[in-house]
Amino acid sequence: MQEEINASAVINIKGLCKSFGENNDVLKGVNLSVKKGENLVVIGKSGSGKSITIKCLVRLIDADKGVIKVFGTTINNLGEKELNAIRIRIGFLFQNSALYDSMTVKENLAFPLMRHSTKLSLKEFDDAINESLESVKLIEAKDKMPSELSGGMRKRVGLARTLILKPDIMLYDEPTTGLDTITSREISHLILEIQKKNKTSSIIITHDMTCAKLTGDRIVILRDGIIYAEGTYDTLEKSEDEWVRSFFI
Amino acid sequence: MIKLKLLTISLCVKDASLTDTYVKLLYISKVNFVVSSFKNIFNASKTLIAYLNSVFKDAGNVSLFTIRFFKEAVKPPFEIKEFVKQCYYIGYKSLTLVGITGFIMGLVLTIQSRPTMAKFGAESWLPGMVGLSIIKEIAPVITALICAGKIASGIGAELGSMKVTEQIDAMEVSAINPFKYLVVTRIVATTLMVPLLVFFADGIGLLGGFMGINIHSDFSLYHYFSKVFDSLEFIDVLPAVIKTFFFGFFIGLIGCYKGFTAVNGTESVGKAANTGVVVASLTIFIIDMLAVQLTDLLF
Known part of the structure; x- marks a missing residue:
């Protein structure tokens, strides 16, 4: 079964280790795989290395040990050009959206598009921005500055910016953190919509169990730098392990 | 202060054993003084070495940053x-x-x-x-x-x-x-x-x-x-x-x-x-x- 999963996996991580200084091993051999079109939710206590794992996936942080395969390519030692070719196919939604403060919403979306889709006509260019903003239902905020947006709107714009390059993989770093219950649910539904519409594979890091239930096809729990438990929401909720169950209370 | 106290004792009580104790204690205090001085010097040099280390590390990083600038500056796209x-x-x-x-x-x-x-x-x-x-x-x-x-x-x-x-x-x-x-x-x-x-x-x-x-x-x-x-x-x-x-x-x-x-x-x-x-x-x-x-x- 595991072999079968790995064969169709778009993301395959084996024995991922990362430490920061002496005696600070954050990841101690994480094994993870994500199938095409699958939404994988990663939960765990703060500081358990969830964000580090997805940052290693796009080489924002270099792993100390382990093999990371994305679309079947080992990315550990890829050169800049080859790595960028893979990065374009991965969308990353940061915890605080990471919108460019000095640019309007439209410019935020245009920034990656201008650099990677140089052959687009002006009309196609505008259409792509509008389409992306419409998919997150924020077309009216096109000319606003990030400082004029609410937390939920910022998340949506961040999402639109990652979607504009039509990624095959989406990485969400705590997409509902700092948002109210209703907005959190809206973002969770948006994640599902994106998965269905674009057939993306996703890794969603969250502490929000409602988001995990709504979006996750499978859930993994990180503990002490390794994958401690794995399964669907329902199976983990009924787990015999008290510590695992404590996440679902 | 310890020295003064011991001197007073030895002057007041002219006892051979006490004078002997005074000499021993004086010797111990001298040794303690030397040891603490060495400790202070050691700590000060440790701080200095750590500071110099950070200065050299910073200088090295700035040099790498400068080299990277020249490399990237000539590489298209601009x-x-x-x-x-x-x-x-x-x-x-x-x-x-x-x-x-x-x-x-x-x-x-x-x-x-x-x-x-x-x-x-x-x-x-x-x-x-x-x-x-x-x-x-x-x-x-x-x-x-x-x-x-x-x-x-x-x-x-x-x-x-x-x-x-x-x-x-x-x-x-x-x-x-x-x-x-x-x-x-x-x-x-x-x-x-x-x-x-x-x-x-x-x-x-x-x-x-x-x-x-x-x-x-x-x-x-x-x-x-x-x-x-x-x-x-x-x-x-x-x-x-x-x-x-x-x-x-x-x-x-x-x-x-x-x-x-x-x-x-x-x-x-x-x-x-x-x-x-x-x-x-x-x-x-x-x-x-x-x-x-x-x-x-x-x-």
């Missing part, structure tokens, strides 16, 4: 639009500040130099002296210091906050080279804009000098400028112009380095801006000193 935008912000937006400072510099220098020059009956040399001082030293250094305060801190804070809010990471994951987009454009812009700002400050400073002279005498603008240019030679101007490129380069480099390498946390943004100004200002004086020495040797 971020022309961002470069022009930075030239506008760094150059055009600093004109007022540099202009006002330049004017005051020229005016004050003239007014303060006049009485001394008058004492020696050398008032007619005032335009030449003002011109030489402004063009050779005052305008380049003061303008560079103003730019260090305005530009290095601005760049340090901007890039620092971008780093802290993961905007730089966001660029990187969208396969955009943040170093090329943010660092190369800013360093090239400061390298080219600071000499132009110095040139502007030269002109405004000389005008300030002209106003200063005309407070007490009646000098025509033509006469003033012909006196200024008569006293200047190409060899006076050339080193002053060359050093301004270095000033600009280091202002950009230090501002970018401090901002780009800021660690996560809002505190580091302020720190990046602050240390950016301090280090850039210090670097300007060091470059100026080296430039003067080199000019003295060569010409």
Whole structure:
């Protein structure tokens, strides 16, 4: 079964280790795989290395040990050009959206598009921005500055910016953190919509169990730098392990 | 204190065994003193070594940063639009500040130099002296210091906050080279804009000098400028112009380095801006000193 999963996996991580200084091993051999079109939710206590794992996936942080395969390519030692070719196919939604403060919403979306889709006509260019903003239902905020947006709107714009390059993989770093219950649910539904519409594979890091239930096809729990438990929401909720169950209370 | 107490005891009680104890205790206290002194010296040298280590580490990182700048600067694609935008912000937006400072510099220098020059009956040399001082030293250094305060801190804070809010990471994951987009454009812009700002400050400073002279005498603008240019030679101007490129380069480099390498946390943004100004200002004086020495040797 595991072999079968790995064969169709778009993301395959084996024995991922990362430490920061002496005696600070954050990841101690994480094994993870994500199938095409699958939404994988990663939960765990703060500081358990969830964000580090997805940052290693796009080489924002270099792993100390382990093999990371994305679309079947080992990315550990890829050169800049080859790595960028893979990065374009991965969308990353940061915890605080990471919108460019000095640019309007439209410019935020245009920034990656201008650099990677140089052959687009002006009309196609505008259409792509509008389409992306419409998919997150924020077309009216096109000319606003990030400082004029609410937390939920910022998340949506961040999402639109990652979607504009039509990624095959989406990485969400705590997409509902700092948002109210209703907005959190809206973002969770948006994640599902994106998965269905674009057939993306996703890794969603969250502490929000409602988001995990709504979006996750499978859930993994990180503990002490390794994958401690794995399964669907329902199976983990009924787990015999008290510590695992404590996440679902 | 212990010594004094023991001495009192030994004087009061003339007992051989007590004197013996006193000698032993005195010896122990001496040993303790020596040991604690060694400990203090050891701790002080440990702190010094740690400090030197961080200084050398920083110097090494700055060197790597500089090498990376030169590598990325010559590699296409070039971020022309961002470069022009930075030239506008760094150059055009600093004109007022540099202009006002330049004017005051020229005016004050003239007014303060006049009485001394008058004492020696050398008032007619005032335009030449003002011109030489402004063009050779005052305008380049003061303008560079103003730019260090305005530009290095601005760049340090901007890039620092971008780093802290993961905007730089966001660029990187969208396969955009943040170093090329943010660092190369800013360093090239400061390298080219600071000499132009110095040139502007030269002109405004000389005008300030002209106003200063005309407070007490009646000098025509033509006469003033012909006196200024008569006293200047190409060899006076050339080193002053060359050093301004270095000033600009280091202002950009230090501002970018401090901002780009800021660690996560809002505190580091302020720190990046602050240390950016301090280090850039210090670097300007060091470059100026080296430039003067080199000019003295060569010409």
